[in-house]
Amino acid sequence: MTRYFYDKRMREIFWQAALLVGLAGTIILIVRNASQNMVNAGMASGFDFLWRTSGIDVSFVLTNYTPDANILALLWVGVANTLVITFVAAIAATLLGFVIGIARLSPNKLLAGLAGAYIEFVRNIPLLFFVLFWYFGVIAALPGPRQSIGFFAVAFLNNRGLTIPVPTDGTAFRIAALVVLAGFIAQAAIAVWAKRRRDATGLIFPVWASGLALFLALPALAFGIAAALSSWDVPALRGFNYRGGFVLVPEFVALFAALATYTAGFIAEIVRGGIQSVVKGQWEAAYALGLRPNRALSLIVVPQAMRVMIPPLTSQYLNVLKNSSFGAAIAFPELVSVFVGSALTNTGQAIEIIAITLAIYLALGLAVSGFMNWYNARTRLVTR
Amino acid sequence: MTAASTLGTRPVRASLLRRMKADYFATPLNAVVSLLCIAAIAAIAVPILRWALIDAHFAGTTRAECTGSGACWVFVKARFGQFMYGFYPPAERWRVNLAAILMIATTVLSFWPGLPRRALAVPLVWAGFLVAAAWLLAGGAGLTRVETRQWGGLMLTVFLSVYAGALAVPLGILLALGRQSELPVIRLVSTIFIEFWRGVPIITVIFLASLLLPLVMPAGWDIDRLVRALVGLAFVIAAYMAEAVRGGLQAIPKGQAEAASAQGLGYWQTTGLVVLPQALRISMPAMTNEFIALVKNTSLVSIVSIFDLLGIAQASLADPAWVGMNMEAYAFAGTVYWFICFGLSRWSRRLETARGTTH
Numbered sequence: 001m002t003r004y005f006y007d008k009r010m011r012e013i014f015w016q017a018a019l020l021v022g023l024a025g026t027i028i029l030i031v032r033n034a035s036q037n038m039v040n041a042g043m044a045s046g047f048d049f050l051w052r053t054s055g056i057d058v059s060f061v062l063t064n065y066t067p068d069a070n071i072l073a074l075l076w077v078g079v080a081n082t083l084v085i086t087f088v089a090a091i092a093a094t095l096l097g098f099v100i101g102i103a104r105l106s107p108n109k110l111l112a113g114l115a116g117a118y119i120e121f122v123r124n125i126p127l128l129f130f131v132l133f134w135y136f137g138v139i140a141a142l143p144g145p146r147q148s149i150g151f152f153a154v155a156f157l158n159n160r161g162l163t164i165p166v167p168t169d170g171t172a173f174r175i176a177a178l179v180v181l182a183g184f185i186a187q188a189a190i191a192v193w194a195k196r197r198r199d200a201t202g203l204i205f206p207v208w209a210s211g212l213a214l215f216l217a218l219p220a221l222a223f224g225i226a227a228a229l230s231s232w233d234v235p236a237l238r239g240f241n242y243r244g245g246f247v248l249v250p251e252f253v254a255l256f257a258a259l260a261t262y263t264a265g266f267i268a269e270i271v272r273g274g275i276q277s278v279v280k281g282q283w284e285a286a287y288a289l290g291l292r293p294n295r296a297l298s299l300i301v302v303p304q305a306m307r308v309m310i311p312p313l314t315s316q317y318l319n320v321l322k323n324s325s326f327g328a329a330i331a332f333p334e335l336v337s338v339f340v341g342s343a344l345t346n347t348g349q350a351i352e353i354i355a356i357t358l359a360i361y362l363a364l365g366l367a368v369s370g371f372m373n374w375y376n377a378r379t380r381l382v383t384r
Numbered sequence: 385m386t387a388a389s390t391l392g393t394r395p396v397r398a399s400l401l402r403r404m405k406a407d408y409f410a411t412p413l414n415a416v417v418s419l420l421c422i423a424a425i426a427a428i429a430v431p432i433l434r435w436a437l438i439d440a441h442f443a444g445t446t447r448a449e450c451t452g453s454g455a456c457w458v459f460v461k462a463r464f465g466q467f468m469y470g471f472y473p474p475a476e477r478w479r480v481n482l483a484a485i486l487m488i489a490t491t492v493l494s495f496w497p498g499l500p501r502r503a504l505a506v507p508l509v510w511a512g513f514l515v516a517a518a519w520l521l522a523g524g525a526g527l528t529r530v531e532t533r534q535w536g537g538l539m540l541t542v543f544l545s546v547y548a549g550a551l552a553v554p555l556g557i558l559l560a561l562g563r564q565s566e567l568p569v570i571r572l573v574s575t576i577f578i579e580f581w582r583g584v585p586i587i588t589v590i591f592l593a594s595l596l597l598p599l600v601m602p603a604g605w606d607i608d609r610l611v612r613a614l615v616g617l618a619f620v621i622a623a624y625m626a627e628a629v630r631g632g633l634q635a636i637p638k639g640q641a642e643a644a645s646a647q648g649l650g651y652w653q654t655t656g657l658v659v660l661p662q663a664l665r666i667s668m669p670a671m672t673n674e675f676i677a678l679v680k681n682t683s684l685v686s687i688v689s690i691f692d693l694l695g696i697a698q699a700s701l702a703d704p705a706w707v708g709m710n711m712e713a714y715a716f717a718g719t720v721y722w723f724i725c726f727g728l729s730r731w732s733r734r735l736e737t738a739r740g741t742t743h
Contacts, residue, residue, distance in 0.1 A: 033603070108418060133718070351596060361588065
C-alpha cells in the first residue's frame, strides 16, 4: 500500500483525478442550484427568445435593423457597432501612438518631454474617466447645431454628434474595396515570391515599393475615383438641425476619442521600447557589412523592432476590442450595451445572454490571439 | 571653456544659452519643433492654470460663491467627505482612517528587510490586516454595523483594489504554477481558466458576477453586492497576475528546480523555497503593473451602481444645487487616480532598477 503512496505516477494520477472530481462536483452543484433557483423564480430558459421581436430602439444602427426585427438582429447591431468602433479606434490609436512614441525618442528634449508627459498622463488614469470626460465634459459642452464646428463645409461637429456626408449609392465604394483587397492579396503574394527569390538567388526585389503602391497609392486612387464618381448626400443646416448625411452619435464620438487617445499612450510606449530594443551595434554591424542606411533599416533594424513590438501591439488591439465595452457606461449601443443591457432587461434571460456575449468576445479574441501566436512563432528568435 | 572661465561670472549664462541653443535650436528644423512645442505647452498649460488656480474660487460654501469663469473648488470642498468616504456615517469615519493607517503600516512592515521568515511572515501579516480591516469597515462584534451600500468614494476604490488584489495574488501564483505543471489535466484547467478570464471584458465579468452569482448559490443564500463585484474583479486580475508570475517562472533556469530535487526536496518544497522566491522577485514589476490596472478598473463597478471615487464624482453631477460642476468633479477624481497610479508605477520602476543592480 505504501508502495503506491510514494509512487510518483500514482500521486500524479491521484491529484489530477481529484481536481477533475472537484471541478465536476462544483459544476453539478452550480447547475443544480441555478435550475432550482430559476424554477423558484419562474424564469424562462432556452434560446427561443432570440427570435422574438425586440421592440428596442437603437440610436446607432449600421445594419438594416428596425425595432420590429428580432433579438438576434439586435445582437448583430451590437456586434457590428463593437467591431466598427474597435476598428476605427485601433487605427487612430496606432497612428497617434507611433507619432508620440517616435516623438518620445526625439533628440529635442522639449518634444520628448511633451510626449512623455502625454504618456504618463493617460496611462495613470482609468479609461472610464476619459470616456465620461469626453462624453459629459467635452461633447456635451459643444455648441448646438447652429454654431457647429465645420470641417471643410462637409462635416459638422456639435453637441448632437458628428454629421458626415455619405454617398447616396455605395456601389462604387464596394468595387473600390474589392480592388483594395485584391491589392493586399497581391502584395502578400509578392512578399512571399520576393523572399523565395532572395533566398534562392540573392536578388532583392523592392517589396516596400510595391507595398507602398498597393497599400497606400492603390486604396487612395480607388477610393478617390469612387468618391468622385458617387453622388454625395452632404449635410446641410435646415432650421435647428442638420439634414442629410450620416450622424455619428455623440456616444460614438466620445467613445472613439477616449479609446484612441488612451490606447495611443500605451502604443507609444511599445513603439519606444521596440525601437530602443535594437542596440546601436546592430546598425554598426550592418554598416560594417557594407549595407546602405535604408537597407540596414529595412533588413536589420525594422524586423528586430517588429519582433519586439508585434506581440504587445496585438494585445493592445485585443484591449481595444474589450474596452469598447466601456460604451455601456455612456449607452453607446455596442454589444454589452444593447445585449447585456437592453435585451437582458426585456427578456430577463441573464444566463443565456451573458453566455452568448462572453462567447462572442472569446471568439473574436481567440481569432486575434491565434493570429498573434502564428506571427510570433514565425518571427521568433530560433535558439537551441 | 578655458577662455570662458577667465571672464568671471558671465560665461555661466553664456554656456547655458549655448547649451540651450545646442539642445533646442541646433538646426532650423529643431528650432521650428522647439517653437511649436513651446506654443503647444502655452496653449495647453495657460488655460488650465487660469481655470484651476488663477480664476478659481476656493472660499465659501455654496454655488453662489462661484461667479467667474474659473474652477469652483467650493464644490469639491463641500463634497469632500462624500468623495472620500461615500455615505459612510460621519461618526464612524475614524474606522476608515484607522484601516488606512493599518494598511500603510502593513505595507511598510512587509517591505522591512529585518522581518524574520519573510516567506511566511508577509502572507500572515497581510491576512491579519485583511481580517482586521474588514471588521473595522463592516462592523459587528462590538462595532456598529455599516452596510456596504453606504461605502463609497476613494475608500471603496482602495478597498476593492486591496481585497481583489489580495485574492488575486495567491490565486494567480497557483494558476501560474498550474500552467507550468507537468501534469496535463492541471495544465489544461489552469490554461483554460487564465485564457477565459483574460479574453472577456471586465464589464461583462462584473455583470456576470452581480447577475449570476446569486443564481448559482443554494436557495436562500444571499451574497453582498459588493462581494460579488469583488469576486468578479479578483478572478480577472488573478488571470492577469498569473501571466505576470509566469514571466518570472520562465526566467528561472530549469537547473534550479533540478538542483533542488537532487537535494531531495519535493515539489512544494522546490517551488516554495527555491523557484518562487526568485520568480516573484522578477515578476514584481509586472505584478505591480497589473495592480495599477486593477486600481483603474475598479472604476467599472459604478456600472452596477456601486459608487467608487469616479462613480460618486459622476453621481454628484446630478445635484441640482451644484449644476455644471462636471469639470471640477472630473479634475478632482482624475488627479487622485493619477497620483495613486503614478506613485505605484514609479515604485515598480524602482523595483526594476533595484533588481538590475543586484543581478
